[in-house]
Amino acid sequence: MDALDVTARIAAVLLAFLILPLLVGQTEHKVMAHMQGRVGPMYAGGFHGWAQLVADGVKFAQKEDIVPAGADRRVFQLAPAVALIPYMLVLVAIPVAPDGGVVHAIDAGIFFVLAVMGVGVLGSLMGGWASANKFSLLGGLRTAAQLMAYELPMLLSAASVAMAAGTLSLPGILGVWEWWWLPWQLIGAVVFFTAGLAELQRPPFDAPVADSEIIFGAYTEYTGLRFALFLLAEYAGIVVLSALTSVLFLGGWHGPFAGSVGWVWTLLKTGVLAFGVIWLRVSYPRLREDQVQRLAWTTLVPLALLQIALTGVVKVVM
Amino acid sequence: MNLAAGHPGFLSPTGVEIVFVLVGLATLGAALVTVTTKRLVHAALWLVAALGGVAVEYLLLTAEFIAWVQVLIYVGSVVVLLLFGLMLTKAPIVPPITRDDPSYAEVRAQATADADSGNRWIALAVALAAAATLVTVVVDAFRSTWIDLDESVAGSAKVTGVALFRHWVLPFEALSVLLLAALVGAIVLSKRRKGGER
Numbered sequence: 001m002d003a004l005d006v007t008a009r010i011a012a013v014l015l016a017f018l019i020l021p022l023l024v025g026q027t028e029h030k031v032m033a034h035m036q037g038r039v040g041p042m043y044a045g046g047f048h049g050w051a052q053l054v055a056d057g058v059k060f061a062q063k064e065d066i067v068p069a070g071a072d073r074r075v076f077q078l079a080p081a082v083a084l085i086p087y088m089l090v091l092v093a094i095p096v097a098p099d100g101g102v103v104h105a106i107d108a109g110i111f112f113v114l115a116v117m118g119v120g121v122l123g124s125l126m127g128g129w130a131s132a133n134k135f136s137l138l139g140g141l142r143t144a145a146q147l148m149a150y151e152l153p154m155l156l157s158a159a160s161v162a163m164a165a166g167t168l169s170l171p172g173i174l175g176v177w178e179w180w181w182l183p184w185q186l187i188g189a190v191v192f193f194t195a196g197l198a199e200l201q202r203p204p205f206d207a208p209v210a211d212s213e214i215i216f217g218a219y220t221e222y223t224g225l226r227f228a229l230f231l232l233a234e235y236a237g238i239v240v241l242s243a244l245t246s247v248l249f250l251g252g253w254h255g256p257f258a259g260s261v262g263w264v265w266t267l268l269k270t271g272v273l274a275f276g277v278i279w280l281r282v283s284y285p286r287l288r289e290d291q292v293q294r295l296a297w298t299t300l301v302p303l304a305l306l307q308i309a310l311t312g313v314v315k316v317v318m
Numbered sequence: 319m320n321l322a323a324g325h326p327g328f329l330s331p332t333g334v335e336i337v338f339v340l341v342g343l344a345t346l347g348a349a350l351v352t353v354t355t356k357r358l359v360h361a362a363l364w365l366v367a368a369l370g371g372v373a374v375e376y377l378l379l380t381a382e383f384i385a386w387v388q389v390l391i392y393v394g395s396v397v398v399l400l401l402f403g404l405m406l407t408k409a410p411i412v413p414p415i416t417r418d419d420p421s422y423a424e425v426r427a428q429a430t431a432d433a434d435s436g437n438r439w440i441a442l443a444v445a446l447a448a449a450a451t452l453v454t455v456v457v458d459a460f461r462s463t464w465i466d467l468d469e470s471v472a473g474s475a476k477v478t479g480v481a482l483f484r485h486w487v488l489p490f491e492a493l494s495v496l497l498l499a500a501l502v503g504a505i506v507l508s509k510r511r512k513g514g515e516r
Contacts, residue, residue, distance in 0.1 A: 075360070107475055111387060114394075115389035115390035116389065118390060118395070118398075121394075122397070122398070128405075141406070144405070148402065168383075
C-alpha cells in the first residue's frame with residue numbers, strides 16, 4: 001500500500017462522509033414531505049430544491065455561536081466533535097465491494113465499529129451536562145440510560161453473525177455469507193436495526209430529544225455550526241447504521257454481478273434501510289421513556305439471546 | 319544462558335517504541351488529572367482519555383482485539399454509566415451564577431469542598447501500593463519478552479480466543495460465576511422491601 005493509495009482511500013472516506021449524510025438529509029426532507037401530502041423544499045438550487053441542505057449549511061455558518069454564561073465552556077465546545085468524528089472512523093472499516101473493497105480491513109472489525117459508535121454518544125452526554133440547563137441534563141440522562149439499555153442487544157445480535165461466520169472481520173463475514181443467512185439471522189437483524197435506531201435516538205426512540213417535553217434534550221443550548229454538527233452526526237449515524245446492517249445481515253455487496261457492481265448493491269441496500277429509518281420517523285409515535293427501557297430489557301435482549309441460541313444450534317447441526 | 323542475549327536493546331529505539339512511551343506519558347498525565355481535578359464530570363472525561371490511551375498502547379503491542387474491547391467496555395459503557403451516576407447526584411455543574419457575580423469565588427469554594435471526601439492521603443497510599451505491586455509483577459513476568467511487530471499476530475481475535483478457551487477456560491468460567499453473583503446481588507439490593515419502604 002503506497003502513499004498514493006492511502007491518500008485515495010482517505011479521500012474516498014471523506015467524500016462519502018461529506019456526501020452521504022447530506023443525501024440522507026435531503027431524502028428525509030422530500031420523503032417526509034410527500035408522505036405528509038406536501039412537496040418539501042422546492043426553490044434552493046432550482047430542481048426540486050436539491051441544494052436546500054447546502055443553503056441550510058450556509059445559514060448555520062452565519063449564525064452567532066453562543067456559549068451560555070453558566071456553561072462549562074471547553075466541554076460544551078468540544079461535544080459536537082466528539083459526537084461526529086466516531087462515525088467518520090467507522091466508515092473506514094465498512095466493506096463496500098468484494099476483494100479489497102474496504103478502506104482498511106480490521107481483524108476484529110465488529111468490535112471496532114460497535115466500540116467506536118458507542119463513543120459518539122459521549123458527545124451528547126458532554127453537551128447535556130455542560131450546558132448547565134435542566135432540559136439538557138434530562139436529555140443527557142435519557143441518552144445515557146438509552147445507550148446502556150440498547151448496547152447489549154446490539155452486541156448480542158452482532159455476536160450471532162460473528163458466530164455464524166466464524167470471524168469478527170467484516171470482509172470475512174461477507175466472504176462466507178450465503179442467501180439463507182437472511183432468514184436464519186432475521187431476528188438478529190431486526191434486533192440490531194432497532195437497537196441501532198435507539199442508539200441514534202431516531203424516532204420512535206427520540207425520547208432524549210423529545211421536543212414536546214424537554215425542548216431538544218442535550219442540544220437545547222446549541223446554535224449555529226455546533227448545532228449543525230450534531231445534526232450531521234445524526235445523519236452520519238443513519239448512514240453508518242444502515243451500511244452496517246446491510247453488511248452484517250443483508251449480505252452487503254452480494255447480488256447479481258457482484259464482481260463488477262458489488263458497491264452498487266451495498267449502496268442500494270444501505271439506501272433502502274435509510275429510507276426505512278425516515279419512514280419510521282413519519283409514521284410511528286414516540287415511545288415514552290419507560291416504554292423505551294421496557295422494550296430493550298424485556299423484548300430485545302431475550303430475542304437476541306434466542307437468536308444466539310438458534311445460531312449455535314444450526315451451526316452445530318450443519 | 320543470558321536471558322538478554324537475544325534482546326534487541328533499548329538504545330536506538332524504533333518509531334513504535336517512541337510512540338509507545340509518548341502515549342504512555344499522555345495516559346499517565348490524563349490519569350493524574352482524573353484523580354486531582356476538582357470537578358467530578360471532568361474527572362470522568364479525563365478517564366476517557368486515560369482509558370483511550372491504554373487502548374492505543376494495546377494496539378501498539380498488536381493486541382488489536384483487547385484494544386477494541388477496552389474501548390467498547392470501558393469508554394463506551396463504564397464511563398457512560400459513571401456519567402449517568404454523576405448526573406443523578408448533585409455533582410455541581412458550575413455554580414448556577416455567572417463569573418462576574420461577587421459571591422462566585424465563595425460558591426465555587428463551597429462546591430469544591432462538598433466534592434472532597436477527605437480521603438485524599440489514604441487514596442494516595444492505596445494507589446501507590448497497588449501500582450507498586452502491579453509494576454513489580456508485570457516487570458517480573460515479562461522481563462525479556464519481545465514482540466516482533468512485523469510478523470506477530472499475538473493479539474488477533476483468533477489467537478486470543480484460542481488462549482482464552484483452551485488454556486484459561488477455568489478462570490474464565492470462574493469469573494463468569496463471580497459476575498453472575500454480583501448481578502444477582504445488585505438485583506437483591508435494589509429490590510424494594512415489603513411494605514413499600516426502600
